[in-house]
Amino acid sequence: MPTKYIPGIIVLLFLSALTGCLKQDDDTKTGPRAQIAIINASLDSEPLFLLVDGAKVNEEGVAFGEVSGTAGNAYIPLRPGVRNTSWMMGTGPALEEKLFPWEPGAYYTMIQFDTAVNKQAPTILFKDVLNINDSVGRARFFNTVAGNDSLSLVAVRTRDTVRIASRQPFIANVSSVTTNFASTLRAGGWRLDLLNKDSVVIYTNEILIEENTVYSFIATGETGGVGEKAPSLLQVVHRK
Incomplete structure (x- = not known):
C-alpha cells in the first residue's frame, strides 16, 4: 500500500x-x-x-x-x-x-x-502488515541514498534470482512509497546486489534468510559518497 x-x-x-x-x-x-x-x-x-x-x-x-x-x-x-x-x-x-x-x-x-x-x-x-504465516521470508526495499540515482536490489543464489526492487528513486523524490513486503525469498543464503541506474553493482553483501520472517533493506549514504557516506545496505529484521 x-x-x-x-x-x-x-x-x-x-x-x-x-x-x-x-x-x-x-x-x-x-x-x-x-x-x-x-x-x-x-x-x-x-x-x-x-x-x-x-x-x-x-x-x-x-x-x-x-x-x-x-x-x-x-x-x-x-x-x-x-x-x-x-x-x-x-x-x-x-x-x-x-x-x-x-x-x-x-x-x-x-x-x-x-x-x-x-x-x-x-x-x-x-x-x-506482517504476512509471515508461511515457510519463506518476505522483503521490501527503500532507497534513502541522497541524490538522483534510481537503485535496484537483486537477491541471487544458485539457480535462483529475485528482483526485490527495480530502479527505485530516492525516497525524497517521490510523493508516496510502497510499504508492503512484496518479495518472497526462500530460506537460506543469498547474495544481495545493489545496482545504480546504469546497472553497475555499487554494494554487495551475503545474507541469511529465515522462514516466517520479514525484512526491510534500506539503501543508505549518498550518490558518489565515500567512507560513511558511501552507498550501503542496512538489513532490518521484523518479527512478531
Whole structure:
C-alpha cells in the first residue's frame, strides 16, 4: 500500500478506524503493546529518539545506519492509545507533537532519511502488515541514498534470482512509497546486489534468510559518497 509523506515532518497516518476505537489513555498494564522499528538513514544526523507523551520510547538513540531493537528483531514496545508523538535528534529540540493512534498489537516502522540540517530531517512513519504465516521470508526495499540515482536490489543464489526492487528513486523524490513486503525469498543464503541506474553493482553483501520472517533493506549514504557516506545496505529484521 502506498504511504504518502511530507518531507520535514513525521507523517502521522490517522486511520479513521483506529481513532474511533482507541481510548485516549490505555490503563491496562498487561495488555498488548504497539511495536515500532526505528531506522536512522539520515546523513549528518545525531542519534534519533522517538518521543511519546514527552518520554523516550528508545532509551538509546539510533545512530546513522542503525536500527532500534536487536539484530534479530528491530521492534521495541510502546504503550498504545492516542498519544502525543514526536521525535528528536540528540538532545533536541523535539519536533512539534502530533496526536497519533498507536493500536494495541500493531506494528509500525519509522524511517528518518536525507541529510540532517539543524537536527531535523524528513521522517516517515507507517503501519506494517506482517504476512509471515508461511515457510519463506518476505522483503521490501527503500532507497534513502541522497541524490538522483534510481537503485535496484537483486537477491541471487544458485539457480535462483529475485528482483526485490527495480530502479527505485530516492525516497525524497517521490510523493508516496510502497510499504508492503512484496518479495518472497526462500530460506537460506543469498547474495544481495545493489545496482545504480546504469546497472553497475555499487554494494554487495551475503545474507541469511529465515522462514516466517520479514525484512526491510534500506539503501543508505549518498550518490558518489565515500567512507560513511558511501552507498550501503542496512538489513532490518521484523518479527512478531
